Amino acid sequence: MQFSLVPVLWATLLGSSAAFTGIASKPLAASQCRQFQLRTGPVLKASAEEQSQADDEIEKLKTMAAKLRAEAMALEADRAKELAEAAERAFQKFDTNQDGEISLEELKAGLEKAFKMELPEKRVQQLMNDFDTNQDGALQLNEFVGVDKFRNALEQLAREEKMAAQEAQKAAKVESEMAKFLEEQMELINDRDPSTSEKVISTLPYLFPLMDGLQFGRFLLVENADNPLVAIVAILFALYKSVPFSGFIAFIALNLLSSNPSINKLIRFNMQQAIFLDIFLFFPGLLGALYILVAQNMAGISVPPAVTEIGSDAVFFSLLVAIGYATVSSLLGKEPDQIPIISKLVQDRMPRFEVDMSQFGQVQPRKEETPGDDDKKDKKD
Structure with a gap:
């Protein structure tokens, strides 16, 4: 015989639910309420007593804090009073003449006595300036x-002076190094008085315009062919012309050497002046050629040989005078800077050597600006 438990379980669950619902829906009886109050009353009473005790503790702490603050203020007042009394006693010691203020001399003497050391008057004056609030030159009690x-x-002040001294020492060291560097660099620029050999060498560049100017002196040279000087000049001219492109080579060499700062300034100046003299020889030849072209070919006028000879002799004579003046001045160690127009152009053209101290660079000739440089800069800006 088979027996099923499912109907029994369902009946049990339904009965328990009905019983619980009935209990929850019934109100508590009066006896049950009194029993609940008896059980919870002591707990509420204990909580109130603890709260009262906590409030009492807080009040005690507040009272103690106020008392401590009062004691601290009293101690602070006593300390301030002691400091004031000590300051007044010290003030009386410093104020030796008892005039109610401390002068610079009294301050210096008092500090030296207190610290047992000699103080610079500069430091004492600084102290006076710092603490003399009314700027009357003396310290009153309220300023002491x-x-x-x-x-x-x-x-x-000592620390600040030490730091300042260290900075000054560093600056002096840097300045000394820069001065030494400048001196070394300036040694590369030979602007010293020329030696005897340098005086002689400084005259040699004028052979360049002399050789190119012999074409204007052909009439004088032919007339004085027996003169030994003319023979020497003829030999030099033959050697000069034997070198291909001798004029161009001489021009480039003199121009490059005149930019070398190690060469004596007198030699560099004469190199530049020789170049300009040679350049100026171009204009008389050009004018003579134009005159002959216009007079003979266009106007049909024949130019007398005497005119050509006089013009050539005048140019050659002027060249000899300029070279003679430059040679004599150079041999005397004096810069020949009195040739009209040419010497001024040479002075403007002479390279100027500068030392870049910020970068400790090498000595370099300053770049000559051309008129077009300003326009280029403006366009870039």
Whole structure:
């Protein structure tokens, strides 16, 4: 015989639910309420007593805090009073003449006595300036801060002076190094007085315009062919012309050498002046050629040989005078800078050597600006 438990379980669950619903829906009886109050009353009473005790503790702490603050203020007042009395006693010691103020001399003497050391008057004056609030040149009692603060101020001044001295020492070292560097670099620029050999060498560049100017002196040279000087000049001219492109080579060589700062300034100046003399020889030849072209070919006028000879002799004579003046001045060690027009152009053209101290660079000739450089800069801007 088979027996099923499912109907029994369903009946049990339904009965328990009905019983619980019935209990929850019934109100508590009066006896049950009194029993609940008896059980919870002691707990509420204990909580109220604890709260009262906590409030009492807070009040006690507040009272103690107020008392401590009052004691601290009293101690602070006593300390301030002691400091004021100590400052007044120290003030009386510093104020040796008892006039109610401390002068610079009294301050210096008092500090030296207190610190047992000699103080620079500059430091004492700085202290006076720092603490003399009314700027009357003396310290009154309300400005007197006490020996300890003076000590701290002096120590601070000493530290600042030490730092300033270190900075000055560093600056002096840098300045010394820069001066040494400048001196070394300036040694590369030979602007010293020329030696005897340099005086002689400084005259040699004028052979360049002399050789190119012999074409204007052909009439004088032919007339004085027996003169030994003319023979020497003829030999030099033959050697000069034997070198291909001798004029161009001489021009380039003189121009490059005149930019060398190690060469004596007198030699460099004469190199530049020789170049300009040679350039100026171009204009008489050009004018003579144009005159002959216009007079003979266009106007049909024949130019007398005497006119050509006089013009050539005048140019050659002027060249000899300029070279003679430059040679004599150079041999005397004096810069030949009095040739009209040419010497001024040479002075403007001479390279100027500068030292870049910020970069400790090498000595370099300053770049000559051309008129077009300004326009290029403006376009870039």
